[in-house]
Amino acid sequence: MGYVMVTGGQEAIAAANKLSKYYRVKDAAEPLPVKEIEHQLRLLIDRVMGEGGLYAPEYAAIALKQAEGDTAEAAFLLRAYRSTLERDHYSLTVEPARMRVIRRLSSAFRDIPGGQMLGPTYDYTHRLLDFSLRQEGEEELRAFLQQWHLDGEVTGPVPTLAKVSELLRQQGLLRQCPAAADDRVPFDITMASVTFPAPRSARLQALARGETGAMVALAYSSLRGYGTVHPTIGELRVGYAAVDIPYPYADGGEEILIYIGEIMLTEVECINSFAGNEDGGAAQFSLGYGLCFGQNEPKAIAMAILESSLQTKGPAPVQDEEFVLMHIDCVEAHGFISHLKLPHYVTFQSSLARIRQAQQQAASK
Amino acid sequence: MFLPGKDDRAVMDKHRLSRLLVEGDRSIAAAWADAIASCHDVAVERPPHKSLVMARARDSVRQQPFYVGEILVTECTVKVDGVIGFGMIMGDEPDMAWRLAVIDAACNAHLPEVEEWLPRLLAEERVIAARQQGEYTKAARTRVNFETVEDYIGKV
Numbered sequence: 001m002g003y004v005m006v007t008g009g010q011e012a013i014a015a016a017n018k019l020s021k022y023y024r025v026k027d028a029a030e031p032l033p034v035k036e037i038e039h040q041l042r043l044l045i046d047r048v049m050g051e052g053g054l055y056a057p058e059y060a061a062i063a064l065k066q067a068e069g070d071t072a073e074a075a076f077l078l079r080a081y082r083s084t085l086e087r088d089h090y091s092l093t094v095e096p097a098r099m100r101v102i103r104r105l106s107s108a109f110r111d112i113p114g115g116q117m118l119g120p121t122y123d124y125t126h127r128l129l130d131f132s133l134r135q136e137g138e139e140e141l142r143a144f145l146q147q148w149h150l151d152g153e154v155t156g157p158v159p160t161l162a163k164v165s166e167l168l169r170q171q172g173l174l175r176q177c178p179a180a181a182d183d184r185v186p187f188d189i190t191m192a193s194v195t196f197p198a199p200r201s202a203r204l205q206a207l208a209r210g211e212t213g214a215m216v217a218l219a220y221s222s223l224r225g226y227g228t229v230h231p232t233i234g235e236l237r238v239g240y241a242a243v244d245i246p247y248p249y250a251d252g253g254e255e256i257l258i259y260i261g262e263i264m265l266t267e268v269e270c271i272n273s274f275a276g277n278e279d280g281g282a283a284q285f286s287l288g289y290g291l292c293f294g295q296n297e298p299k300a301i302a303m304a305i306l307e308s309s310l311q312t313k314g315p316a317p318v319q320d321e322e323f324v325l326m327h328i329d330c331v332e333a334h335g336f337i338s339h340l341k342l343p344h345y346v347t348f349q350s351s352l353a354r355i356r357q358a359q360q361q362a363a364s365k
Numbered sequence: 366m367f368l369p370g371k372d373d374r375a376v377m378d379k380h381r382l383s384r385l386l387v388e389g390d391r392s393i394a395a396a397w398a399d400a401i402a403s404c405h406d407v408a409v410e411r412p413p414h415k416s417l418v419m420a421r422a423r424d425s426v427r428q429q430p431f432y433v434g435e436i437l438v439t440e441c442t443v444k445v446d447g448v449i450g451f452g453m454i455m456g457d458e459p460d461m462a463w464r465l466a467v468i469d470a471a472c473n474a475h476l477p478e479v480e481e482w483l484p485r486l487l488a489e490e491r492v493i494a495a496r497q498q499g500e501y502t503k504a505a506r507t508r509v510n511f512e513t514v515e516d517y518i519g520k521v
Contacts, residue, residue, distance in 0.1 A: 049434075055420070056437035058456060082435055087417035089438070089453075093430060094422050100497060102504040110511050118507035148503070157494065158501040165425050186421065186431045201431035204424055208433045243436060245418060247379055249449050249473075259384035260418065260438055261455035269425055289424040291433055307426075 006343045024068050037061040046264070046294020047071060051330045052078030053190070053209035055263050055293050072211070072334040079331050092244045092257065096267040096291065098160045099239035103295070106164055107233040108271055114161035119238060120295070164235040165269045165287060175284050196322045203325060207307060208292050210328035212299040218318050218328065219302035222309050227316040229309045231270035231288055238266050238295045267291045268300040272308050286311075377483060381490075382472070386465060387454055389489040398464035401445060401471045401478060410449070411442040413459035445470035 025031070038045055038061035048060040052075040060078060067073035103119020106112050118124065168174040186201035187194075194202050207215070222229045240262040247256040268290035288308030290300035306328075309318040317323050327333060386394045401407065415437060422433040440453040441462040450470020452462045472479050 053434045054417075054437060055434060056456065059437060082417060082437075085415055085417050085437075087419060087435065089416070089418040089440075091418050091420045091436070094420055094433065096422075100501065102500070103507075115508045116511070117504050118509055119504050149499075156498070158497050163425065184430060186429075188419070188432055190419075190432075190435070200424075200427060200429055204429075204431040205433070208422075208431075242384075243418070243420060243455070244380065245453065247451065249451055256378075257380045258451075258453065259380055259387060260436075260453050261387055263420065263436065263455075265433075287426045289426045291422055291424070293434055307424075 006345070020068075032065060034058065034061045034065060037064055043295060044069075044071070046296050047212055047299070048074045048078065050293040050296055050299060051075040051209060051211050052082070054078045054082045072330045075211075076331050076334070089245045089248070091260075092246070094241045094243060094263070094265070096237060096239070096241055096265055097163050097166075099237065099241040099265065099267075100158050100262075101161055101237050101239035103238040104161060104235065105233070106235050109164065109234075112164050112235070113167070114159060161237070163269070168234070168271075168285065173285055174287060194325065196325075198321060198325065203307060203310060203321065204289070204291075204303075206325045206329070207290070207303040210299070210303070211330035211333065212296060212302070214328045214330070214333065215302035215306060216298045218324060219305035219309075222305055222316065222318045227309050227318040228312050228314060229272060229288065229305050229318075231272045231305060231308065233301065234269045234271040234287070236266070236268045236297060236300070238297070239264070241265050264294050265291060266294065266296050266300040268297070268304045270301065270304040270308065377486060379469070379472075382468075382486065383465065385486050385489050385493065386468065387461075388493045390492070391461065393485060393489060394461060394464040394468060397471075397478075397482065398467040401467050401476065404478075405446050405471075405476065406444075407467055407470075408444045409441070409463075410444055411440070413439050413441040413462040415439050415457060418453075441466040443467055443470055445476070446474055448474035 035058075038057050041061075041064070044064065045057050045060045048064060048071055049055050049057065051071065052060065052063070054060075056078065059081065060074065063074035063077040063081075064071075066077060101117065101119075103117055103121060104112075104114070105116045105118070110116075165174060184201075187199040187205070189202050189205050194206065198206070221227060241264075242262055243260050244257040245260060247258050250256040268288075270288040270290070272286045272288055286308070288304035290303030290305075290307070292299050292303060306318060306324055309316075310321050310324060312319055416439075417435045418438050419435050420433050421430055423430050436455055437457065438453050438455050439458045439462040440451070441459070443450050443452075443463065443466040445467060448470050450466045450468070450473055452465025452467070452469055454461050454465060
């Protein structure tokens with residue numbers, strides 16, 4: 001495919017940018033504070049960070065404001081920004097098993113050690129528009145928060161909750177995984193192009209920054225029969241995980257770590273149908289794994305379904321690694337769709353010339 | 366790093382210190398860093414600048430590491446009386462990165478001021494623990510016991 005440069009239009013583009021800003025603010029009573037976007041549109045921020053592949057709540061809020069709420073555009077802005085920065089550090093392995101959990105459930109087991117916590121969720125609410133939000137005022141918010149802080153006695157230290165999958169492993173219901181695998185260096189899709197078949201680490205990284213809607217749609221197709229995976233959620237947890245990096249000026253010997261903050265993560269382990277193990281031993285369950293930035297449960301569940309599905313063989317789209325991984329990236333997908341709006345005059349002119357030629361040939365017969 | 370005393374709580378290594386400064390009251394780091402800067406020679410080796418940390422995770426299916434995404438951080442490197450110090454914090458926080466670097470350098474240089482910090486750090490650790498306990502308590506209020514219909518019928 002050939003592309004031809006088009007020049008001109010700078011003034012029109014500048015005016016279009018101003019017009020965009022005009023439409024963003026023309027009916028605004030007051031400017032939308034970035035802090036309020038960050039804190040009151042929490043789930044949207046989480047989604048944009050996940051799809052942009054950059055954990056930066058404040059910058060995600062700026063991106064959303066700039067993009068007038070277009071999540072794909074906001075994710076694109078974050079990706080573009082991150083490409084301007086150096087990356088000299090890698091974290092130690094973030095451990096969701098040790099996270100400060102705010103939500104945890106299992107649809108496979110009623111009784112899990114540590115219990116199930118609904119946490120912040122809309123899962124059990126009536127989907128009725130709350131018109132009182134139109135009049136929500138500062139005083140009302142302050143009163144709510146004051147009452148909320150007073151309610152309930154603070155009890156004991158924050159526990160870390162054992163993973164359900166570990167319990168299944170201990171009971172021999174899940175295959176024991178080789179611990180030495182930790183030594184392997186993961187593939188990094190931000191530094192090298194993925195080729196297929198992709199390493200498992202590349203597959204997981206691509207899924208972790210995939211677009212929520214695309215992933216949910218594909219995972220849904222598997223549940224509806226275009227695939228073989230229809231799992232039960234062994235555990236879903238949402239919480240804060242600590243991030244540590246190696247101290248860069250350590251003088252060798254003992255590894256020194258420093259703490260740089262916490263990130264919120266959603267982790268899902270879904271239990272798939274069981275099968276005899278590779279050694280011909282007793283039947284065991286297989287797991288699917290999902291992990292993403294923020295509280296984004298549909299995405300984490302979809303990731304677990306898709307990564308499980310990609311381990312199966314068959315004709316369904318969700319069993320095709322290239323199909324799934326190449327179509328869930330919002331920046332690439334939206335970019336390619338959007339490029340259709342750009343001038344294609346030369347390529348279209350050639351189509352026009354061909355069709356006229358064909359018509360003339362048909363007329364002359 | 367300093368004061369490894371009889372009591373384990375008094376062992377303050379870089380990890381524990383950085384966690385307390387990052388999660389704790391920001392005015393602590395500001396006061397200490399300013400105090401060091403007013404009495405010692407602070408040279409900025411690399412000014413506060415934004416960079417990325419790639420977050421490494423491990424999937425629990427194969428126990429294999431993978432990258433879940435990048436984190437925006439601000440980092441800074443300074444020298445205090447010729448001794449290096451490094452600070453890093455998530456987000457766009459140039460002032461805090463500088464303060465963390467100055468405090469780190471002060472610890473590396475074993476400055477006498479550092480000896481005074483431990484009680485305040487231990488107190489702040491308790492504040493952080495209480496805050497996190499409070500947050501967990503709020504989540505724990507949503508603890509739920511699901512029952513099957515058979516269980517429910519058996520009870521009534």
